[in-house]
Amino acid sequence: MTKLPISLVIITLNEEAHIERCIRSAPFVDDVVVVDSFSTDRTVEIAEKCGARVFKEKWRGFGPQKAFAAEQAKNSWILSLDADEALSPELASEIAERFASLDPEAGYLFPRKSFHLGRWICHGGWYPDYQLRLFNKDKSRWNSAALHEKVEVKKVLKMKRDLLHWVFDDLSDQVITNDRYSTLGARQLQESGARFSYLKLFFKPFGKFVETYVFKAGFLDGLPGFVISVGAAYSLFLKYAKLWELQRVRKKSAS
Numbered sequence: 001m002t003k004l005p006i007s008l009v010i011i012t013l014n015e016e017a018h019i020e021r022c023i024r025s026a027p028f029v030d031d032v033v034v035v036d037s038f039s040t041d042r043t044v045e046i047a048e049k050c051g052a053r054v055f056k057e058k059w060r061g062f063g064p065q066k067a068f069a070a071e072q073a074k075n076s077w078i079l080s081l082d083a084d085e086a087l088s089p090e091l092a093s094e095i096a097e098r099f100a101s102l103d104p105e106a107g108y109l110f111p112r113k114s115f116h117l118g119r120w121i122c123h124g125g126w127y128p129d130y131q132l133r134l135f136n137k138d139k140s141r142w143n144s145a146a147l148h149e150k151v152e153v154k155k156v157l158k159m160k161r162d163l164l165h166w167v168f169d170d171l172s173d174q175v176i177t178n179d180r181y182s183t184l185g186a187r188q189l190q191e192s193g194a195r196f197s198y199l200k201l202f203f204k205p206f207g208k209f210v211e212t213y214v215f216k217a218g219f220l221d222g223l224p225g226f227v228i229s230v231g232a233a234y235s236l237f238l239k240y241a242k243l244w245e246l247q248r249v250r251k252k253s254a255s
Contacts, residue, residue: 001092004099006134007031007073008081010052011065015083016041018166023050025086025164026079028096035069043083063149067142076138077102080151084166085112085133091161095134098159107153108134110163117171117224124218124225124232125211131163132156145188171227178235186242196247201240209233 008029010022013036023032032052036044037059044054055072059065070078079095081087087095091110102108111128114121121127132151140153168174212218213229221228 001028001096003030004028004077004096005030005075006077006079006095006099007033007070007075008079009033009035009066009069009073010047010081010083011035011037011062011069012039012043012047012083013037013059014039014041015043016046017169018084019043020046020050021086022081022083023047023052025088026081026092028092029079031074033069033072035065035072037065061144061149063142063145066149067144070137070142073137076104076136077134078137079134081133081163082165086164088162088164091159091163094159094161102134102136103155103157104136105139105154106135106157107132107140107151107155109156109158110134111159111161112163112165114165114167116167116174117227119221119224121221121224121228123216123220124213124228125216126228128162129165130158133163134159148188174231178231179238182235182238183242185239186246189239189243190246194243196240196244201237201244204240205233205237208236 006029008023008026008031010019010033012019012034032050034047034052034054035057036054038056047054057065057068060068066080070080109130110133112131113127114129135151135153140151142149142151168177209229209232212232213226218225218229
């Protein structure tokens with residue numbers, strides 16, 4: 001495949017199981033940048049064998065870390081992937097075919113399909129989970145959010161083919177991830193001035209389960225769909241419980 005002036009940019013921490021698949025899925029890029037937060041596995045070794053330029057950088061939060069990674073890229077066009085993502089062959093071809101006509105003021109959304117519990121998940125709000133992954137760094141910037149980071153662009157356009165995502169290694173990884181993200185979510189609520197509410201603690205998790213399992217047809221994904229909906233509800237419960245904990249600690253320290 002012809003090389004194009006696009007930099008593939010990836011941030012990593014202990015991603016030896018995923019990093020090669022991610023890099024190999026974009027054979028058309030002429031530059032690969034990996035910013036690693038001091039992995040203790042073979043992530044760096046594997047990335048370098050795949051031709052990546054690896055930078056080691058202390059963790060700054062998702063938005064700032066991805067912004068730093070984009071700064072290291074040789075090209076203006078950035079293909080920013082998470083290490084557990086990979087372009088489908090169809091999406092790789094679509095990007096290469098459309099490159100000459102890309103709008104530098106636009107960010108390009110990819111429909112993302114996730115694999116979990118032995119199957120591709122197509123319901124429950126998981127697909128199409130559009131993600132902005134291709135943009136021109138001269139016309140855009142990452143925001144500074146530690147969670148739910150995003151690229152700020154003047155307009156948004158879409159690609160048609162799928163970005164593939166191996167979202168969790170197993171159920172234990174899902175639990176650990178939900179715990180970590182609920183902590184970040186609680187801190188964001190606290191920083192935004194949100195107050196803890198018993199009503200939200202009680203009813204939002206239940207509402208999330210009904211939304212994902214019933215209204216967004218998670219039941220069509222079988223038992224994995226049920227597990228995912230319960231996990232989404234529990235993650236939301238944890239976020240509000242942790243907000244209560246944060247505000248309780250703050251009250252104690254202020255008294």
